[in-house]
Amino acid sequence: MERVAALGGYLPGAKITALGCYVPPGVLTNHDLEKMVETTDQWILERTGIAERHIAPPEMASSDMAVEAAKIALANRGIDAAELDAIIVCTVTPDMLFPATACLVQNRLGAKKAWGFDLVAACSGFIYGMTTAAHLVKAGTHKKVLVIGADTMSRIIDYTDRGTCILFGDGAGAMLVEPTDEADDAAGIGFIGFNNEIDGSGGDYLKQPAGGSRMPATAETVAQRLHYVKQDGQNVFKYAVRKMYENSRDLLERYGYTGKDVKVMIAHQANRRIITAASERLGMTCDQVIINIDRYGNTTAATIPLATRTAIEEGKLKKGDLAIFAAVGAGFTVGVNLWRWAY
Ligand code: COA
16 A cells, blocks of 8 residues: 655545435436437447436536435435535536536535545546545545546536437436544555546547536527537547556556456446447456346446446445446546445
């Protein structure tokens, strides 16, 4: 374990101590989509692995799902929100541009002493949030950091565009990051390292063009459907496979591991074929890879916690297990974290 000498002592490691997830009850199936655009259940299943996705009702926004996920994580840990030091909300679908969704969540939870912020890294958002939380804790300045990934993708998806509307769903997930104790330190439990990267030259391949300072909302931008997600699916696909593989491989190598040493790969759920191609190149078997895209679709910043919950439910993630989180998203952003699971 990496240790940093501090004034008069050593700084702690960081471990994940709780998880909470929330998806809205409404479900949109492939068969429902067959009635909306020219597509088929079979095409969607074969090309993406998705069968259905959850969709938030009109009155529900990202902060509402974030609060539900956060409450579950706090209840699982048995602590009050007032104990939180910081809240990081990873989202590309904030309730509004400002104030930050983190402020709305902080207020609703009653997290009286927490500061926080929103983090915009699309599908890599949760991993960037976890990397940040781990370092806040390792610095010795924070004891309880809550990272939330929450996205209401259905609000920015064009349900006349069959290339994108089949892919996305709504949901939220939260993880609590805290310092390791001595026993955990000795066992090497917690955050091991990261290999994050951005490549802004890929920005045009996946974006929501209007609604910011470059192209503010006008009747024309609405008429041209520029507030919806635009994507070059094939270029995103190729980049995602390559970088999910390369950044994971390099991170594992840095710590003396290969794909075979990993208990579970918790990959961003964008397309089953992306996850399979990347994990096969890492030498992993399907037993090591968590897939729940069939039930949730791509929930952007929420896929990593949702897939972690699936890993726990399937008995594939237990204390001491080596887990790699990996994602590629709009930007392009790439996020890879290595953790040894703590509970
Ligand atoms: N139903 C039926 N046909 C569809 C379709 C749909 N929902 N969407 C596209 N098609 C058609 C295309 O129009 C094209 O038809 P054509 O050959 O007559 O022109 C054909 O299927 C193949 O299209 P293509 O774009 O090559 O398909 P694909 O195999 O690349 O799959 C995606 C499309 C979007 C599923 C895939 O590119 C993908 O998943 N990309 C990554 C997306 C992603 O991960 N985004 C988020 C990143 S975090």
